[in-house]
Amino acid sequence: MPIPILQCDRNSKDQYSRFLLGAREDLSAATARILPILEAVRTKGDQALLSYTEKFDGIKLSQVTIDPKQFKTNIDPKIKEAFLRAKANIEDFHLAQKRESWSKIIDGNRLGVKYTPIPSLAVYAPGGKALYPSSVLMGIIPAKIAGVPSIQLITPPQKEGLPEILVWLAQILEIDRIVTVGGAQGIAAAAYGTESVPKSEFIVGPGNAYVAAAKSFLSGQGLIGIDSPAGPSEVCIIADGSANAKWIACDMLSQAEHGEDSSAILLTTDLTLAKRVSEELEIAFVERPKRLQMKQKAIYENSAVLVFPNIDDCIWFSNELAPEHLEIQTENNEIIFSKIDHAGSVFLGPYSPVAMGDYISGTNHILPTARGSRIYSSLGVDTFLKRVTFQEVTKESLETLYPFVKLMSELEGLDEEHGTSVKVRTKGHE
Amino acid sequence: MPIPILQCDRNSKDQYSRFLLGAREDLSAATARILPILEAVRTKGDQALLSYTEKFDGIKLSQVTIDPKQFKTNIDPKIKEAFLRAKANIEDFHLAQKRESWSKIIDGNRLGVKYTPIPSLAVYAPGGKALYPSSVLMGIIPAKIAGVPSIQLITPPQKEGLPEILVWLAQILEIDRIVTVGGAQGIAAAAYGTESVPKSEFIVGPGNAYVAAAKSFLSGQGLIGIDSPAGPSEVCIIADGSANAKWIACDMLSQAEHGEDSSAILLTTDLTLAKRVSEELEIAFVERPKRLQMKQKAIYENSAVLVFPNIDDCIWFSNELAPEHLEIQTENNEIIFSKIDHAGSVFLGPYSPVAMGDYISGTNHILPTARGSRIYSSLGVDTFLKRVTFQEVTKESLETLYPFVKLMSELEGLDEEHGTSVKVRTKGHE
Numbered sequence: 001m002p003i004p005i006l007q008c009d010r011n012s013k014d015q016y017s018r019f020l021l022g023a024r025e026d027l028s029a030a031t032a033r034i035l036p037i038l039e040a041v042r043t044k045g046d047q048a049l050l051s052y053t054e055k056f057d058g059i060k061l062s063q064v065t066i067d068p069k070q071f072k073t074n075i076d077p078k079i080k081e082a083f084l085r086a087k088a089n090i091e092d093f094h095l096a097q098k099r100e101s102w103s104k105i106i107d108g109n110r111l112g113v114k115y116t117p118i119p120s121l122a123v124y125a126p127g128g129k130a131l132y133p134s135s136v137l138m139g140i141i142p143a144k145i146a147g148v149p150s151i152q153l154i155t156p157p158q159k160e161g162l163p164e165i166l167v168w169l170a171q172i173l174e175i176d177r178i179v180t181v182g183g184a185q186g187i188a189a190a191a192y193g194t195e196s197v198p199k200s201e202f203i204v205g206p207g208n209a210y211v212a213a214a215k216s217f218l219s220g221q222g223l224i225g226i227d228s229p230a231g232p233s234e235v236c237i238i239a240d241g242s243a244n245a246k247w248i249a250c251d252m253l254s255q256a257e258h259g260e261d262s263s264a265i266l267l268t269t270d271l272t273l274a275k276r277v278s279e280e281l282e283i284a285f286v287e288r289p290k291r292l293q294m295k296q297k298a299i300y301e302n303s304a305v306l307v308f309p310n311i312d313d314c315i316w317f318s319n320e321l322a323p324e325h326l327e328i329q330t331e332n333n334e335i336i337f338s339k340i341d342h343a344g345s346v347f348l349g350p351y352s353p354v355a356m357g358d359y360i361s362g363t364n365h366i367l368p369t370a371r372g373s374r375i376y377s378s379l380g381v382d383t384f385l386k387r388v389t390f391q392e393v394t395k396e397s398l399e400t401l402y403p404f405v406k407l408m409s410e411l412e413g414l415d416e417e418h419g420t421s422v423k424v425r426t427k428g429h430e
Numbered sequence: 431m432p433i434p435i436l437q438c439d440r441n442s443k444d445q446y447s448r449f450l451l452g453a454r455e456d457l458s459a460a461t462a463r464i465l466p467i468l469e470a471v472r473t474k475g476d477q478a479l480l481s482y483t484e485k486f487d488g489i490k491l492s493q494v495t496i497d498p499k500q501f502k503t504n505i506d507p508k509i510k511e512a513f514l515r516a517k518a519n520i521e522d523f524h525l526a527q528k529r530e531s532w533s534k535i536i537d538g539n540r541l542g543v544k545y546t547p548i549p550s551l552a553v554y555a556p557g558g559k560a561l562y563p564s565s566v567l568m569g570i571i572p573a574k575i576a577g578v579p580s581i582q583l584i585t586p587p588q589k590e591g592l593p594e595i596l597v598w599l600a601q602i603l604e605i606d607r608i609v610t611v612g613g614a615q616g617i618a619a620a621a622y623g624t625e626s627v628p629k630s631e632f633i634v635g636p637g638n639a640y641v642a643a644a645k646s647f648l649s650g651q652g653l654i655g656i657d658s659p660a661g662p663s664e665v666c667i668i669a670d671g672s673a674n675a676k677w678i679a680c681d682m683l684s685q686a687e688h689g690e691d692s693s694a695i696l697l698t699t700d701l702t703l704a705k706r707v708s709e710e711l712e713i714a715f716v717e718r719p720k721r722l723q724m725k726q727k728a729i730y731e732n733s734a735v736l737v738f739p740n741i742d743d744c745i746w747f748s749n750e751l752a753p754e755h756l757e758i759q760t761e762n763n764e765i766i767f768s769k770i771d772h773a774g775s776v777f778l779g780p781y782s783p784v785a786m787g788d789y790i791s792g793t794n795h796i797l798p799t800a801r802g803s804r805i806y807s808s809l810g811v812d813t814f815l816k817r818v819t820f821q822e823v824t825k826e827s828l829e830t831l832y833p834f835v836k837l838m839s840e841l842e843g844l845d846e847e848h849g850t851s852v853k854v855r856t857k858g859h860e
Contacts, residue, residue: 024652079841082834085537092536097543097817106522106792107515109782113527116771118805132842165841201805220650222454222659225805229652244860250851257847290846337820341546346820351828352539353851356821359838360831362536363819375548375631375655377817387527387807389793390767390776391786398781401790404512408789411509411595412562416720417687421680421783430674 001296002278004304005271010313016306019265020320022371024231030213034184038192038214041185045194052185059157064189065196066162066178068170075168082360083169087137089362094142097381103390108397114388117143118225120150120198121384122190124205124215125166127156127182132206133165134359138366138379139204140173146384151175152200154190156182183207187214191224204366204379206230227383228376231369232261232302235354236323236343238314238336241270243329244350248273249280251327251353256298257291264303265321267314274305315339322373325354344373395425402426432708434734435701440743446736449695450750452801454661460643464614468644471618476625482615489587494619495626496592496608498600505598512790513599517567519792524572527811533820538827544818547573548655550580550628551814552620554635554645555596557586557612562636563595564789568796568809569634570603576814581605582630584620586612613637617644621654634796634809636660657813658806661799662691662732665784666753666773668744668766671700673759674780678703679710681757681783686728687721693732695751697744704735745769752803755784774803825855832856 006015040048049064103112123139126132136153143151153170155162157180170178179197181189187207191214193199203215204227212229219226235255237248252264268274281299285292308314315336318326322342330336333348340346344367345357357363366379377383402422409419423429436445470478479494533542553569556562566583573581583600585592587610600608609627611619617637621644623629633645634657642659649656665685667678682694698704711729715722738744745766748756752772760766763778770776774797775787787793796809807813832852839849853859 022652079837082837085831085834086838089537093541093819096532096534102526104526107519107790109786109791111523111792113810114767114770114776119772129843134838134842216650220646222452222800222802247851247854250847250854254844254847254851257844288846288850295847333822337544340544340818342549342816343818346544346818348820348822351825351855352821352823353855355835355839355848355851356539356823356828356831357819358848359835360537361539361821361823362541363821370652372652373816373818375816378819380543380817380819382812382817386772386803386805387810387812388770388773388776388803389523389787389808389810390778391782391791391793392763392778393782393786393791395781398786401515401786404515405785405789407509407512408516408564409785412564413559414684414687416718417680417684417725418785418788420718421677421684421785424677424680425781425783 001300003281003299005274005278006304006306008306008308010316024229024370025209025212027209027213027216030209031217034210034214037184038188041188042192046196049181049185049189049194053157053181056183057157059159061157061180064179064181066180068167068175068178071167073164073168075164086360089360090137090141093362094145094381098145108394110392112390114390115385116388117147118202118384120200121148122152122154122200122203124203124207124211125153125155126207127158131163133169135205136166136169138364142379142381143384146381148384150198152177152179154179154186184210184214187211191218201225227366227379228368228372232263233258234263234323234369235325235327236265236267236318236321237327238267238318238330239273240268240330241273242331243273245273245276246280247350248277249284252303253284253295254355256295260294260297261302262298266305267317268307269311269314271307274307277305322371324367324369342374344368344378398422398425399427431730433711433729435704435708436734436736438736438738440746454659454800455639455642457639457643457646460639461647464640464644467614468618471615472622479611479615479619479624483587483611486613487587489589491587491610494609494611496610498597498605498608501597503594503598505594516790519790520567520571523792524575524811528575538824540822542820544820545815546818547577548632548814550630551578552582552584552630552633554633554637554641555583555585556637557588561593563599565635566596566599568794572809572811573814576811578814580628582607582609584609584616614640614644617641621648631655657796657809658798658802662693663688664693664753664799665755665757666695666697666748666751667757668697668748668760669703670698670760671703672761673703675703675706676710677780678707679714682733683714683725684785686725690724690727691732692728695733696735697747698737699741699744701737704737707735752801754797754799772804774798774808828852828855829857
């Protein structure tokens with residue numbers, strides 16, 4: 001049962017349409033379960049947090065927050081070096097995104113944009129098996145660079161104590177507070193605020209279905225802003241006959257390693273490459289059998305090689321797919337990339353596997369999934385900045401422009417007050 | 431029953447807390463009513479649009495879209511001149527927001543951001559009494575500048591035919607299609623697509639509760655992106671004794687003119703100014719009695735003058751309020767503005783009434799309400815652009831960075847595939 005190799009053109013919808021569903025997780029069941037939890041946290045605060053933590057995590061907390069500065073950590077210096085290298089690169093890439101406020105004279109008046117940070121942020125970090133310290137860097141560094149004044153980390157408690165790596169990261173990222181409450185109750189604590197947990201206006205970071213449902217519901221209520229909803233991880237690879245089939249197979253498997261619902265789509269014009277990649281996948285399953293069933297399900301059921309008659313069709317399909325990750329491994333990477341409109345993050349050339357961006361190169365790995373890159377971006381400094389527009393109108397320009405305001409406000413039936421507010425400032429009416 | 435004048439400090443929550451609720455319209459009743467409409471449009475397409483239009487608008491359409499180029503319009507040249515002046519200024523201000531893609535070398539690799547437009551947009555323009563042609567400029571121009579390739583205008587049909595001004599604006603803005611279907615059915619047409627209406631990935635523009643409920647629900651489903659939810663219009667004014675009380679009163683009334691739930695909050699340190707503004711409001715009610723009851727309700731019930739002991743308290747309150755519009759009319763406008771963190775659009779000095787930005791100066795008037803400016807921005811070119819991040823890793827850099835990826839992926843339990851995808855590209859493993 002190898003990976004499906006499908007010969008396609010733009011019309012063979014029956015072949016490829018199942019990959020374009022962009023289906024998100026159905027959160028309705030999870031939403032129903034979390035509503036009473038949200039309400040309890042809203043009304044009972046810390047007490048609800050303590051009792052849910054005892055109930056769901058089996059842990060009796062004495063308090064729901066800790067100050068990471070008060071802990072000693074003992075992290076392997078080599079691990080520290082790796083995370084510090086990643087931190088430096090992520091900082092460099094995101095610093096380059098920072099924007100300067102500006103103003104210019106337009107029609108006699110000074111108009112401009114002032115960039116200001118959102119007031120507060122909570123970053124959720126899942127616990128247990130899904131402990132991804134790299135995601136903590138990805139969530140917090142752009143916010144720090146944007147200048148967000150209040151950032152807290154939310155993470156489930158662990159029976160053996162908080163993972164040292166999280167505490168150390170909170171220390172080097174200068175986070176004042178870790179809220180040791182997981183799930184929907186942790187999200188609710190940040191969204192509503194409690195006696196111990198200050199309200200956060202924005203919440204980012206991956207989590208299970210209850211976390212996702214809580215974020216989505218509270219954002220719909222206008223209570224918090226959130227990053228785009230997380231979904232199964234996916235990669236799309238555009239490759240031609242010049243590509244290394246083994247490397248491509250490894251890149252596809254590194255998505256499959258995230259879960260059985262993950263997806264890897266290879267787009268190529270080269271049937272020989274398609275077959276070689278399929279063979280390399282089978283070899284890899286033998287050589288690296290860890291979590292075999294999961295990886296095979298992802299590759300056999302949710303992935304495919306689509307063989308198109310020409311490279312423009314591959315590009316067309318990639319834009320339709322709007323993948324979270326896109327690798328381009330061809331002899332014409334730049335030309336192909338110039339035609340890419342929709343993708344979360346793009347990896348050019350043979351030495352850019354997604355894992356480089358996941359961990360170390362500096363780009364952000366919190367990305368829109370489920371075709372979300374058609375309208376959403378990866379997490380970045382902009383996620384945490386707002387444009388405050390401003391203007392200073394001169395007396396002269398107000399005189400010149402008043403007749404236009406008069407006509408337009410009359411047309412909209414708003415001349416009595418809108419029109420008058422300008423008129424009273426003109427000569428002879430002051 | 432004049433406007434309330436409340437002497438406050440930061441502790442007098444009982445006085446001011448009702449202005450900080452940031453309450454949004456409750457859309458639950460409207461949502462329940464639109465769900466069957468959305469489902470009917472999704473499954474029955476054009477036929478549902480025609481039958482809802484007959485039912486709700488009393489109009490039998492023969493088709494649901496028109497091509498504005500096929501119509502002749504006869505607009506007063508003076509009106510044209512006004513809208514063309516506004517268009518030029520809005521274009522200038524938004525062109526200045528356009529961003530260049532960039533790349534730089536970070537830790538040996540080329541990393542960058544490519545800005546690409548969203549694929550498609552629908553702009554909703556309410557009909558009837560709420561016809562605001564200026565909002566059509568505000569919704570479409572930033573999208574045109576972002577490069578959005580497909581833009582359609584959605585507006586309810588009118589018994590006497592579409593307003594000529596809308597058709598003419600669609601012509602000069604080079605819109606290919608007007609969908610003459612209003613309400614939730616018009617939004618559903620754009621969100622799902624029908625035989626005649628192509629699907630739009632993003633929908634912006636104000637509308638009634640059904641329009642707002644449809645946008646909100648469909649966005650929650652991940653089907654479309656939307657602008658921040660529209661709410662009652664509001665202005666906050668920071669003024670000192672140097673300000674003109676009559677002008678301030680006019681500016682407050684120009685918000686009140688939008689509806690009885692609109693709000694105007696004057697923040698000042700000067701009790702004399704407070705009293706003079708109150709008097710000017712009463713004079714204005716006598717001089718300009720049009721829609722008196724509505725304006726009085728907005729001013730007496732939803733507005734106030736808050737007199738704080740010092741200007742820093744006024745600034746603090748304005749940042750708490752995060753108003754849609756903020757006017758600063760003092761002797762130290764720049765200093766005060768430098769301390770403003772959260773506001774939709776700011777109007778500096780005596781000659782910058784909000785109406786200048788509403789119509790002609792060039793800034794966008796589609797702004798976050800209900801304290802939304804704490805985390806959201808006004809509509810702008812960025813609304814319609816995405817950051818596609820990219821990287822090209824060198825062979826040398828991959829060699830150097832592999833040991834870090836190895837350690838980090840081991841820590842996250844993802845070394846078997848993530849780690850391997852980098853390892854196979856290192857020397858001796860190719």
